[in-house]
Amino acid sequence: MARPPSWIVLFAGFVLVACPGRERREPPLPPNLESFDARVVERIQAARAKVQADPGHGGAWAELGMMFASERLKNLALDCYREAARLEPTQPKWPYRQAVTLAQIGETSAAMSAMQRSLELEDSYPPSHARLGLYHLELGELESAEREFRRATVLDSSYPGGWVGLARVALQRDQAAEALALATRLLQTDPEDRTFRQLATLARSQSGEVVRGDEPVLGADEVPVWNDPWELEARAFRQKPDMLRVGKLLQQGHAAEALLLLEGERARGASVSDTALSFAGAYQGLERDADALREIEALLALEPDNTAALVLKAQLLDDGGDLEAAVALLERVTTLQPTHGGAFAAKARKLAQLGQHEAAVPAFQRALELGVNDPELRFSLGQTWIVLKRYPEARPLFEALALERPEHGDTWLELAIARLRTKDLAGADQAFERARATPNASPRLLGDVQRALAAARERREKKSAEDEPR
């Protein structure tokens, strides 16, 4: 095929350069949009509309990218950042965003190239050097990593990212003492920073010290931001000013995600009163009980009679092994709010755990009166009655529970005991057989009941043998 004359090629090139509008693209759309959550679809459509209204504006593309990234649509986000960088080639934030996103999807080498492009445009932004250092570190390139971390500290000695990076490099080099010195200095600036504390713990451990296991552990997706406005700009897109959403996330077990939203809320000025309970719930979900307790204490300092906070604190104390203190707090809650069914239920369970069965019974009963309709609670009450040998009261409760949840093996076993102790051996046998037919009966309880039944049968047989006339 003949090649086109060179003047045509030149003209075509001129048109492309002079009329960038012709190159403008439609903002990307996920091909599987119909399978997305409706709220996500709404966000995507709104962000796309902004780009469509101003398709030559790099910032609009970057915003769309940040929105996509916040919804885990990282490849679409990269597409948008590339377009933003093309439209605004002198803006260092766009290749920076590309780098961060590429690193998140494991494309470390590509992330390094993007971060280097960003640094060519703006060399004095410390987080860019710190992140580039991290990418080098991940590839095991310790010298390059050290160079970048050191540059970050030179640019801003108060920015922790560079120092943390240097400590990490030292750990990889088995220079635990140096790492510990760096971590100790960082801790002087903020003794509560969890990253600093972990660094210090790791350094101490590597230097041969026996470390305790109670240092806070970081969640898998926790990346400290410190002073990184470019990252905070992107994180804002992850956040929806909607505490209902936080609640839903917590309910679904997405504590880390809820925490990010909450941090945004705090950053925008939300009060401790409005957020502490959610924070505590999120921390609890992440097994950061000390942080959860800190939030609760902060709230109780403002509102000492906040019963929700007291109940949560009791739960945290219980988790920490201080059952008696937990019960004391719940006593206070039930005094402050005698209609708090949940508090009575929790108190009852904990009293039973402490072996204070007599005291537990009225608490169980009050919780049930207040409408706590939880079969487990009734089951626990029944067990308490069994312990107290109040079999006639236990029996109707387990009879009802067994009808309600016939698949629950232990209910049948407890019923078997109640029937046995109320002189109904045949009924007890029947209940035991029902328990055996379920897949979930506790093996130990099964064994106990089986032995009790056998003993009862033996006694009965012995008695009838004795009663028989010789």
Added chain:
Amino acid sequence: MTHLRLGTLTLLAACAGCCKSASETGAPWFAEEAHARGLDFSWQSGHAQKHYFPEIMGGGVALLDAEQDGDLDVYLVQAGSSVAAPAERPPNQLFENTGGGRFRDASAGSGAEDRGYGMGVAAGDANDDGRTDLYVTNVGPNALLLNQGACTFRDDTERAGVGDPAWSTSAAFVDYDKDGDLDLYVANYIRWSLADEITCYTKPHPEDYCSPNSYAAPAQDTLYRNEGDGRFSDVSFAAGLRAAYGNGLGVVCADFDGDGWSDVFVANDGMLNQLWHNRHDGTFEDLGVSSGCAVDQDGRKKAGMGTHAADVDFDGDEDLLVVNLAGESDSFYRNDGGRFSDRTPLVGLGAASRPFTRFGAGFADFDNDGFLDLYEANGRVTRLPEDSGPRPFDEPNLLFRGTRAGKFEEVHPRGGTREPLSATSRGTAFGDLDGDGGVDVVVVNRDSPAYFLMNRVPERGHWIAFQVRETNGRDALGAVLALDLDGTNVRRTVRSAYSYCAASDPRVHLGLGARTSIDGGVSVTWADGSEERFTGPFAASQVHVLGRGQSVKR
């Protein structure tokens, strides 16, 4: 000691020509031949509409010499529907090796057809009769299948008392109390039942599989002590295991601190890993945090899945590998006498592993160059956000070549096969199934055919294998084999349980590079701590049997 000894380098230099070409030229290391060799199996998740968590976690595989004819047979754990009654579920399958790595389905009438919702399997001689038995882990009661010979098994769960009713994943036979019989460690995942299932939201989809922490119901593991009469006792509480909860997925047993007693490492999903240190009195203490293998180099807990231990750096103690969720790199913990340092970036596993969710994993010297390579079997646990195609969990697997510098380099083509393979891979077992001296791999895939990856590394080095046996003929799990190769101390544990939900060939396979024999002796430290030295030379390209008491004692 972290640097490789000179002797190893010499050995490598000698075989450089024979071993380096494969990864550099891109020649495939494996050929997928499952169907052609009669190994047709697909782990059926039973997924229909609702997302039930177990559907995304199974299943497992065991390589064992079921009929004691010298080659490895394959046992594959099946699931089916999590809502169906056991009788309606498809059974587990046993494939007999008819020679040269060709298989026939020997399931019918074998007695090995457990119908639980299967997760994984451990292999070991539970009743001390010299035959390898199977312990199947399920979502629900587990099953102990005693080997009766001739590819037949008998379910002895009830009598043995090992039917742990929890959701179990990986398990390991281990003689933790040095009484000469194999005890059983069972990792449990979460406390779950159909009634407990919840609906989870993972951006941007309205419904997806949950993470284990969504249930807030971590489980406790179970330790069964073998009483020596065919019965086991649940000693979890007395042994101290009830002191901790975890979302246990991977288990590997080793004497990590060199005190002569087997410890147990458990990889937990989204929680701290546990290192159960054996206190020599029947109890264990979790030293995960204080020994440095509970979290990563930044103090973060990860989603641990599969795990393996091996003396990768030839310093005489076993290093640890844990593979994790996408977005988290592998964790390679260098062991220095029982203290661990996360050195993942330095061994080259920092960036390469991060894009994928890895489950099955194991070190093996696939190219027989004297250095352990690494295979990782991958598959997502939540849907790919940008593609809701018919297989949104599939991922390629990864193969790394161990280098003389103590690093791992990814082998291309990715996963080691000429044609790219992509599936939701889980349990993965390693062993030489065709007896040609190359370690092969069997990978279980969710709702798609299992892989049987035949080792086809071009110009592999020489090899040698040792079958280390107790007096009754059973594999001496936990025994440690040590030998000197030109000044390098090579140390390998006789082990079947590692990776994820799998049991691998317990024979110790060593790549020899250009060497054609091991001229010096081989030492075996048995699980009870006694030592025996077997004098050489040992010729390459053979499996040598080292039987207890069959050498001159030191």
